[in-house]
Amino acid sequence: MRAHNLALVLHTAANSTYPPSRAAVAAATGLTRATVSALVDDLVAGGLLVEVDPPPRTGAGRPAAGLALTSAGPAGLGLEINVDYLAACVVDLTGAVRHRQVEHADQRPVEQAQALATLGRLAAAARLAAEADGLIVAGATLAVPGLVADGLVRVAPNLGWQDVDAAAALLAVPELADLPITVDNEANLAALGELRASFSPGDGARHSFLYVSGEIGIGAGLVIDGELYRGVRGWSGEIGHVTVYPDGRPCRCGARGCLEQYAGQEALARDEQLAAAALGIALSAVVNLLDVPVIVLGGAYAPIFGTLREGIEAELRRRVLTAGLAPVALRPAALGPDAAMRGAADTIIQAVRDDPAAWLRRFT
Amino acid sequence: MRAHNLALVLHTAANSTYPPSRAAVAAATGLTRATVSALVDDLVAGGLLVEVDPPPRTGAGRPAAGLALTSAGPAGLGLEINVDYLAACVVDLTGAVRHRQVEHADQRPVEQAQALATLGRLAAAARLAAEADGLIVAGATLAVPGLVADGLVRVAPNLGWQDVDAAAALLAVPELADLPITVDNEANLAALGELRASFSPGDGARHSFLYVSGEIGIGAGLVIDGELYRGVRGWSGEIGHVTVYPDGRPCRCGARGCLEQYAGQEALARDEQLAAAALGIALSAVVNLLDVPVIVLGGAYAPIFGTLREGIEAELRRRVLTAGLAPVALRPAALGPDAAMRGAADTIIQAVRDDPAAWLRRFT
DNA sequence: CGGAAATTGTTTAGTGGTTGAATTATTTGA
């Protein structure tokens, strides 16, 4: 119960437009001022909240002390390995990016162990820089363009990987040896990154959208009511292999007419309007099945959003049963190529936000 | 917290293979025997649990008192209106069907108010019969073949309905006037019915599957980790209008090549193998997107499951990216045509199971 | 300028619900 209320208070403080007073948090949560005071004391002592200058006065009464997330406490390390770059970033509890480094280089010819070693150096440098800034890196998450199960990269076709234990490789770097490291799919994490980026403080609405990542392959991350849906075995989001033209072009997966053959980066270079139509058909299926109100286009789609938009929307209007009742909103990714890395870092700080009690226990 | 723990105890008792003792419940939940005793006392006093004969002895010691859900307490009233029948059933807390009546008659030529009045009579009779049996009907849920939003049937194409307040019509029946009545989509409720039917006590696994209902139209209900996914606006599951052949047959929805045109009841009568292939293509999309491990075929598909199976599975093998890693299981609906009605009744008793504290408060 | 009103935050006593240990009840088995 205390753990739950700690999280409640922390979230209220995080999602307020201005740093709220203890009394404001109490009003928002339904708890008593006394209870909130006690909880806030713990959160301040544990280095998650700080008192800041009060918000502008509104009337009579003792001035309030504003409560805000600390920018000197726990931080998340976000890592990404993709076909043409390696990247690392550190995000603090407030969601601010405190460190960011991207190394462009084609990873396809690079040996797998080599690539992971380079990423490890990048990650170690990021951690040291962050800790010199007074941050405490609480964990790391790695985004990979492939299927992940049980922490292993089962298959990443465009990297040529199969059954790779990327977390173990990173843990072999001495500076990272004590970090909890998890691995997840790039589209899933990018969806989480977009979720955080599109979240405006004070807005209590729970977002639902499909993030579509157009790279060499096409992946998708589904966010429902503010939560990522991973599928039973973590293999959801393979929109690239949704059938668009049942007897169409053969795909490297063995089937025919997969979306990837019509809207992957190669196809995109050939014919953007064909790509838009194919995307529209596949996305219509998603909306009919899942009633998703928003679709976010990321990866290679983001920069050419304007070109694709009309072609996709035409198919959505035609093929979505409820299009007449409420249209589907289409928008480009806000974070561009950083989405996955940012989402990866977010998972770490989100874990602290969701269970501050666990963080406080670290000091006992 | 007490409310949460009451639900925890009730669920443990409900999901045990044999009626468990208080001590067994304590061990399973992690609560103390003292706490469990206090909670069980309340549940017994409130008429949700009963003490039954102890399970077979295992060794020395005082014999245990078995705890089981009562079959004389709250019950759910499940109603269904469909194209060719009206139906009502009453399900008790243990999940047993205590009353069931189906009235076959084509509803399409019937006036909407007329049909609802007939259903109201059916429902009133069911309630009286159930209460004569010592049950207390806690609420009713109505299954309709159409889109439901804000409690209204927005559109039910095969009944010719539009913006119908079915709950209000039923509440006009004097015997039902005091019941909470909700309305939901037929495929959604059928999915819930199948969920309960496929749930074997003692099996803690949370089920995930897609239920596909082949009627005049084709609907689907998606259950993820034991919970129905309704979509942001409650309009999920419109698999009938997923595009299968982009330039195929025109559909009454205005698009071309919808699944319904290839696997709806009319198409099914013409060519079962074409229907199987079309279903296979659409279902592959679902599995690629959502990583659903099980697909249940209901409605008109259930009786001809054997004929459809191979055709569907062939497409799944070809088109599902992860088919090689783990195959998708295909099975016919266990409840047949009763699935939606049973699921409707289940929603009521599930509400009591999930929040027993609310039920106990009725008596204060 | 001074006191009433307003508002924040803390203190203190009280309560509900849980835990842990001791106690009672009832059986099996030597």
Place this chain on the structure above:
DNA sequence: TCAAATAATTCAACCACTAAACAATTTCCG
């Protein structure tokens, strides 16, 4: 017949929250 084992209850202690009183600090208004 009595010790051992298991089930369930009782009771004191404790934790976290609530309610209400109180202290601190400001604004408002005569």
